[in-house]
Amino acid sequence: MAASEVRVRWTEKMQFVGTDSTKHSVVMSAQDAENGTGVKPSDMLLLALGGCSGVDVVGILARQRQELTGLEMRISGEQSDEGWPRPFRKIHIQYILKGKGLTEKTVERAIQLSQEKYCSVGSTIEGVAEITYSYEIHNE
DSSP: OOOOOOEEEEEETTEEEEEOTTSOEEEEEOOSTTTTTSBOHHHHHHHHHHHHHHHHHHHHHHHTTOEEEEEEEEEEEEEOOSSSSOOEEEEEEEEEEEEESOOHHHHHHHHHHIIIIIOHHHHHHBTTBEEEEEEEEEEO
16 A cells, blocks of 8 residues: 655644645645745645646546647635534546647546546545546637
8 A cells, every 4th residue: 555644743822834745835825824834734625636636637638649738727626614523525626728739539538537536635535525627628
């Protein structure tokens, strides 16, 4: 079984530094007047989902010899507003792909493989949140 260990260190007020298993760091914080210096922790989950799926999609399209020149993902999440905790119930990923000769079939397949087979973040979240996606292809 693969293992991963990260560290989160409190720095001051409601601010924290998270360091991943490869020694890369990110600042996280509450989002009030005193602490808005870092990423909102719940948004980190959405960022992780986008990064995980993005790695998959770029890799799959490269293996299919698709000429991808740009990828942006806009991820929105709806959190429960009933008490605490407030888990995400719905997450939508909008993929915006740029390239030369990208086809709907290959793009759709790459996204499906990421969603259904490869993205560990998505597979961890599914069952708690409904994850949907859409995509736009802009051929240059």
